[in-house]
Amino acid sequence: MTRFLLQRLGQAVAQLLIVGSIVFFLVRLIPGDPARAALGETATEEQVAQTREAMHLNDSFASQFFGFWGRLFQGDLGTSLVSGREVMQDLPSRLGNSLELVLVSLALALLIGVLLGRIAATRADRPADHALVAGSILGISLPVFVVGALLLMVFAILYPILPPQRFTSPLEDPLTHLQTLVLPVVTLTAASCAVITRMTRSAMLETLTADYVRTARSKGLVESKVVNRHALRTAMVPVVSTATVELTTLIGSTVLVETIFGWPGVSSLLMDAVGQRDYPVIQAVVLSVATIVILVNLIGDLVVRFLDPRTEES
């Protein structure tokens, strides 16, 4: 186990070095100028040139590249070229807001998806199964911006039972915070829930016909115990792997959800930074998200090992 962990942590460091370097070069290849973004459309070419100089954008590529890594190893993520604020002033809270959306959505998607998948598998080829399969295909097909806009239109404008609130910190007013959470979480949950439902269904259909399940039944165990203790637990292995992939998808989906619902998360920070070519912010956000994705995958692998010790042996 220790060897496995060390190996994966070593891989993670290498992956982060590669991601950081690629992002450093890629953002500088995008046409457009942070100096122009900081000055507005009426700035003259001379003014833009002066600002580029002040932002050290005319320094050599090598100097910028090694400066970036040097500062990073000292824990300094840099200062926004456009707003003049240190990246660390904004990144933790924005990352926290996005993680909250993603984790709550994933937890709900797992809870509902596993439940619905179990129902579909145990009622295979019956109306409930057909309805759930059709529903999950719909959930997967609808893009988040369509679901979000529809929810907003129905529950906030036509029948305002869930009006969006101004974002409030959970530490300040937990109830209002929960209200603001409902629509974006439902939007994000819809697609992930559909994926997990389908995965649980297909995994369970396989395990329900396995020899050990037939043995359990022949020993006279009640059906609910056979399904929950024997079939479902084994079916959870691919579901956990799917959930780790879904988490990455959810992080990607927050770009649209945060825009639609005015959620101050890390995706909107990244979008603004890309729009303004704010290199230090882009680099910091991408590296942070990459770290989370790598860690989540590591945790996912560990969970799978716990659930199915055979993977550890193999």
Added chain:
Amino acid sequence: MTMMNRRRFLAGATAALGTSTLAACGGPVSLPQSLESVAPGARGEPRRGGVLYFGLSTDPANLDPHVSTGSASDYLRQMSYNGLLQYDGDGEIVADLAADHGWSDRTTYKVTLRPEVSFHDGSLLTAEDVVFSFRRILDEKTVATSGPLLDMVETVEAADRRTVVFRLKQPDVTLPFALAAPSSNIVSKKWIESGADTKTQVMGTGPFRFVERIPGVSTTFVRFDDYFEPELPYLNAIVFQPMADDYARVTALRTATVDMIDYVPATHVDVITENPRLRFVSDSSFGFGFVGFVTTQPPFDDVRVRKAIALSINRPSVLETAMLGHGKPIDGSLMPSAFARYPRKLDRTLRYDPEQARYLLKRAGQEGLALPVVTTSSYSVIARPAQSMLPGLRAAGLRVNLNQQEWLTFRASVEARKFPVHSWGTAPTFGDPAALKDFIGSAGTFTRNLDFKDERIDELLASARRTTDPGLRDEMYLDVETRALDLLPMTYTVRREQGEAHSDRVRGFEHPPKGAWTGVALRRTWMERS
């Protein structure tokens, strides 16, 4: 590993993630609940109190008092800073920090400051602060937005503790416009010299004190109790929340998440005006679209080709399709009637005429010309007119290829002349025909992307700035507009209805019909009790 251990592991991991998430959660600065209350008063009379939540179309790049990145950034700046002059609700130039102002002779402009004006740190405003502010604006290192507008200024001096004298290189009637510009703000010399970071900190004489800015989340201001106009501001606080997406911004207003929004997209104007709880205030003077040509690049160096394209744009149809009719087509002069005497005789100079366009293309030997056009997909007010022009251009036989790029990529493409034709949208810097220099003067902000220079136009623009006789100025600008329509370095498309929308609780907000897009009206805005 036992089952219990696995459960403990999962529970522990979940709890750790949840706790770290909660601990990290952050949002806008929380204001005391007491600020939300509005004082009782007679209906329709301004009253103190309330917090205005404002959905802003753009998150300003930074807070420097002298660097504007657009009208959204001006809103923020004008909460905490004042200029010497400002625009009133009708768009007329009036005093702000000035108690008295005017020309002493043709090249000397004298401003006497109001007495006892306090900065937010308690220090008193002096003429030295004003001189320092304008020297900072004129310093190239500041890259101040108003710097180029003040290129006529030779010296700025303090005659005494309350009097500032501007001496110009030559007579120039645009000085008051430059002094009233939203980025010609007065700062504290002591504060700046103390090393304050003007990008992230704010300290002026304005009606609201800056509390905090969280980029992408909110910028918060609270009432400054020692403001020099004791009855103002009426509001206790203003919270600006950036909402770049049109749909999200309008929805936030419709659901009362915010009380007011700027940059109402034309496609949502009807939804707002049909809602009895909402108000829409706008002008049709400022925002306009245009198609610019790189006039040195063949075959666009041939005025017949440029004119053919101008005649192929079906402006009424573009207005209807792109703006749902909210605006006016521009087939004549650029300057609207709000700015000066409008040269009506130039109307219909470029009315839609695909047959004539075909004829001109044939004469120029450019039948079926391939026309690469670039525009930006980032702003609907620019992208939609560009898309709506295509049928007209194709009807004239042009093989148009519209490239839609993200904003800064588009800007880079235009500056590098990567495309011979671009479709853009903007607004004059101020409400006077002198602002034409930005579009057709050889050193203009937008003209430089066209490689266009016409000595006659430059002479007329320079002479008109020196002339005080309104009739003579009108004649000069008529000549400028006529010549611009002959040479067509760019062709205007539609003038858009541009404005703000707010809930009916918000009162006293006026959108000036001319002058400049400005947030100073928020100083006089108040709220009804809910």
